[in-house]
Amino acid sequence: MADKLLIYNTLTRKKEEFKPITPNQLGLYVCGPTVYGEAHLGHARPAITFDVVYRYFQHLGYKVRYVRNITDVGHLTDEIAGEGDDKIAKKARIEQLEPMEVVHRYTESYHENMKALNVLSPSIEPRATGHIIEQQQLIKAIIEKGYAYEANGNVYFDVLKYNKSHEYGKLSGRKVEDLFENTRELDGQSEKRNSYDFALWKNASPQHIMRWPSPWGEGFPGWHSECVAMGTKYLGEQFDIHGGGMDLIFPHHEAEIAQSVACFGKDSVNYWMHNNMITINGQKMGKSLGNFITLNEFFTGNHELLEQAYSPMTVRFFILQAQYRGTVDFGNEALKAAEKGLERLMNAYTALEKIAPAKESEVDVALLKQNCYNALNDDFNTPILIANLFETVKTINSIIAGNITIDSNGLNELKQLFDVFVFEILGLKNEAHQATSNNELTGKLIEMLGQMRIDAKANKDWATSDKIRNELTAMGVTIKDTKEGFEWEIN
RNA sequence: GGUCUCGUGGCCGAGUGGCUAGGCAGUGGUCUGCAAAACCACGUACAGCGGUUCGAAUCCGCUCGAGACCUCCA
Numbered sequence: 001m002a003d004k005l006l007i008y009n010t011l012t013r014k015k016e017e018f019k020p021i022t023p024n025q026l027g028l029y030v031c032g033p034t035v036y037g038e039a040h041l042g043h044a045r046p047a048i049t050f051d052v053v054y055r056y057f058q059h060l061g062y063k064v065r066y067v068r069n070i071t072d073v074g075h076l077t078d079e080i081a082g083e084g085d086d087k088i089a090k091k092a093r094i095e096q097l098e099p100m101e102v103v104h105r106y107t108e109s110y111h112e113n114m115k116a117l118n119v120l121s122p123s124i125e126p127r128a129t130g131h132i133i134e135q136q137q138l139i140k141a142i143i144e145k146g147y148a149y150e151a152n153g154n155v156y157f158d159v160l161k162y163n164k165s166h167e168y169g170k171l172s173g174r175k176v177e178d179l180f181e182n183t184r185e186l187d188g189q190s191e192k193r194n195s196y197d198f199a200l201w202k203n204a205s206p207q208h209i210m211r212w213p214s215p216w217g218e219g220f221p222g223w224h225s226e227c228v229a230m231g232t233k234y235l236g237e238q239f240d241i242h243g244g245g246m247d248l249i250f251p252h253h254e255a256e257i258a259q260s261v262a263c264f265g266k267d268s269v270n271y272w273m274h275n276n277m278i279t280i281n282g283q284k285m286g287k288s289l290g291n292f293i294t295l296n297e298f299f300t301g302n303h304e305l306l307e308q309a310y311s312p313m314t315v316r317f318f319i320l321q322a323q324y325r326g327t328v329d330f331g332n333e334a335l336k337a338a339e340k341g342l343e344r345l346m347n348a349y350t351a352l353e354k355i356a357p358a359k360e361s362e363v364d365v366a367l368l369k370q371n372c373y374n375a376l377n378d379d380f381n382t383p384i385l386i387a388n389l390f391e392t393v394k395t396i397n398s399i400i401a402g403n404i405t406i407d408s409n410g411l412n413e414l415k416q417l418f419d420v421f422v423f424e425i426l427g428l429k430n431e432a433h434q435a436t437s438n439n440e441l442t443g444k445l446i447e448m449l450g451q452m453r454i455d456a457k458a459n460k461d462w463a464t465s466d467k468i469r470n471e472l473t474a475m476g477v478t479i480k481d482t483k484e485g486f487e488w489e490i491n
Numbered sequence: 492g493g494u495c496u497c498g499u500g501g502c503c504g505a506g507u508g509g510c511u512a513g514g515c516a517g518u519g520g521u522c523u524g525c526a527a528a529a530c531c532a533c534g535u536a537c538a539g540c541g542g543u544u545c546g547a548a549u550c551c552g553c554u555c556g557a558g559a560c561c562u563c564c565a
Contacts, residue, residue: 020506033565046565059517178493179561196561223563245565250494260496275565282557287564321514322504327497327558334503338516344514347528383505387513401522427547442547462524469526480527487528490517 005060007241008325008379010249011171015379018271020240026057026064027239028232031248031270032125034071035106036091039113040292040332041315042245042278042285048316048427049324049380050243051118051119055425056376057238067234069227070110072103072239073129073210073220084221089209099210103129113295116312118427126230128221132212134229135221138263139200147262151191153203153217157258159196166261171272172250176487182368198255200225224255232260232268242269246276247284275324280305282329293330307332310339313431317342320382320426341390346430348393349418351400368392372421382426389421442490446477450486453479 006015020026027426030050033043054066073088086280092099115119117165128135139155142148148157159168162174179196199222211218230237237260244253276285285292293303301309310318316336322328368388375384396414398404404413422428449468456464469479476491 030563034563037559040565042565044565049565172494174494176559247560247564250560251562277559279558284559284564288562289564318503326504329503331502333501333515335504339515341514344528351529381505383513390513397529403530457524460524466525469514473527478527481523482528 003373003377005377006379007271007273010274011269013173015448016271018240019350020062021238021479024062026062026241027235028054028057028066028120028241028243029227029235029239030066030068031227031244031252032068032070033106033110034087035110036087037102037287038294038296039106039110039292040143040285040287041298042111042287042292044117044295044315045278045319045324045328046114046243046245046275047114047119048117048319051427052320052380052382052425053241053273054120055123055244055427056380059420059425063198065124065235067124067231069128069230070103070107070125070127071226072100072107072127073226076223081390085211086208089400092209097428100129101491103127111295116299117295117316118312118395119335120427122236124234126234128226129210130231131226131230131233132221134233135225136201136214138225138229138259140215141263142200142259145257145262148200149193150216153201153219154199155201155216155222156197157200157255157262158193159198159258160194160264162258166258168258169250169254171254171257174250174254198224198251199221200259217390224252225259227257227267228256228263231256232264234403236268237264238266238268238270240269241273243273243275246256246274247286249274252303273296276491278319278330280330287329305332308336309320309398310335311431313429314339314342317428320428321386323379323381323383325379342428345389345393345428348396349415349422349430351396352415352418353410355396355399355406355411357408357411359407361410362404362409363406363410364394368395369413369417372417376425385421385426389418408411446488450479450488454485 005018007018008015016067028050030046033039050066050068056063057064073086086099088099088102091097092102120395120445139148142157143155146158148155159176159179162168168174168176169179176196180194201214201216202222203217204219208220210220212220227242231242242253242256257267257269260266276288279285280291280293283289283291294304295312295315297303297306298310298315299312303308303387313377318335320329321338323340328334368391371388371391372385375381376389378384392414397402399406450473453465454469456462456468472479472488478489478491480487
């Protein structure tokens with residue numbers, strides 16, 4: 001199985017063989033959400049992408065420490081005006097809530113969504129506000145090394161100076177000269193030496209709610225320090241993988257690299273992984289554009305663009321059907337296709353139970369399995385993996401249809417293949433099954449009606465048998481006839 | 492304006508020099524009292540124009556179109 005695992009590294013812009021710093025151990029850091037609103041479909045993408053990365057490394061036997069932060073402070077919304085307003089604080093004022101109340105509410109909501117999507121909880125979920133001291137220490141160290149300067153209670157990173165000895169822009173492919181030319185909106189009053197210098201610490205205006213004491217006066221941490229402070233705290237000065245959305249490459253991750261290099265003398269991250277965006281009508285779904293659909297809206301179908309509700313697993317499967325580095329375009333047709341496809345996949349798994357093994361096997365399970373591993377080893381190519389799983393589905397159905405045979409050993413391997421790739425690594429769940437098993441009485445009643453229908457059929461009383469089936473269908477119970485009798489499921 | 496990415500059949504989406512991606516939808520057939528499910532078969536797609544090559548959707552150039560980042564965004 002485990003051949004080379006290739007990972008596309010944003011830093012080098014090519015696929016590289018993954019080599020851990022410590023054998024069989026993985027340090028993984030992923031940028032989590034800023035909790036000032038409900039999570040939308042876009043938030044599900046990195047969560048699911050890196051959930052699969054997490055799951056796969058664990059499957060390969062790695063001891064993984066997966067750190068995914070919660071950003072609960074910072075991110076100025078109005079930098080141009082000069083008096084930056086904290087997103088969390090702004091929301092707090094609007095809703096008349098304590099900032100921490102806002103944070104708490106949306107953190108819980110995020111956790112509920114993630115659980116529904118079967119996204120595993122990370123090993124550590126640190127919060128920015130819980131690491132103010134670490135961030136201050138980082139900032140102090142950067143000042144000491146001479147790469148940051150203080151001005152009126154603000155601390156800025158000196159990009160120009162840094163760039164003299166290092167390369168600012170190596171992750172995003174930018175050059176400082178270009179940045180200089182292309183900076184819009186010159187804020188003349190700013191104390192920045194250069195417009196592209198970024199804030200490490202911001203002085204809090206009197207009305208600013210979130211504030212902490214610091215050597216530079218009362219204020220709050222700037223945009224890009226939290227991930228460096230928390231990442232290196234829990235994973236070490238150097239760790240394996242840092243992930244996040246593509247939109248974070250510049251300036252966020254670029255600034256992280258600069259801080260790491262300035263502070264530790266080296267880039268903390270070996271492999272930078274970035275998931276692409278989800279688009280809607282070809283345009284990025286995002287908070288600022290206001291064209292997002294929240295996960296709860298997907299689950300309930302309560303949004304004008306949604307023709308129906310889509311279950312968490314449908315959403316998960318939909319996202320996994322695209323490779324993480326490409327965009328995925330949202331659409332009802334595409335979501336419905338995912339729903340149907342997932343159902344087919346799950347039905348095949350259930351159908352495995354019904355297969356009677358033969359003496360001879362015409363199925364090459366080892367090959368199917370190898371193809372699945374090959375897909376994952378090629379930069380987590382889940383669509384190829386899923387294509388292989390559908391090959392497996394076809395195989396299973398062909399066995400049931402009597403076209404090919406399988407022996408008991410092969411049958412076990414098939415089941416195992418599903419257990420490993422569908423459930424363990426892709427993290428899918430069989431939702432239909434849960435629904436049917438949670439009410440015993442309902443099940444018994446349906447069984448009874450179904451049996452009555454079988455009797456009617458035996459008497460060629462088609463009117464009665466069709467009536468039973470039609471009415472059950474209207475109630476959302478699907479009846480399927482089989483050779484032995486019938487099957488049912490609740491939609 | 493600068494930097495970059497992409498344009499695949501009705502929809503979503505892989506692939507990246509010659510070999511079927513896959514799913515959904517559609518069509519025909521088998522099975523079934525009918526249906527559902529399943530199985531079998533089918534569509535001959537790679538924005539346009541040139542070039543390189545024995546051969547390109549895949550490499551190069553140009554044109555058109557879409558988008559991302561440059562400000563917070565997953």
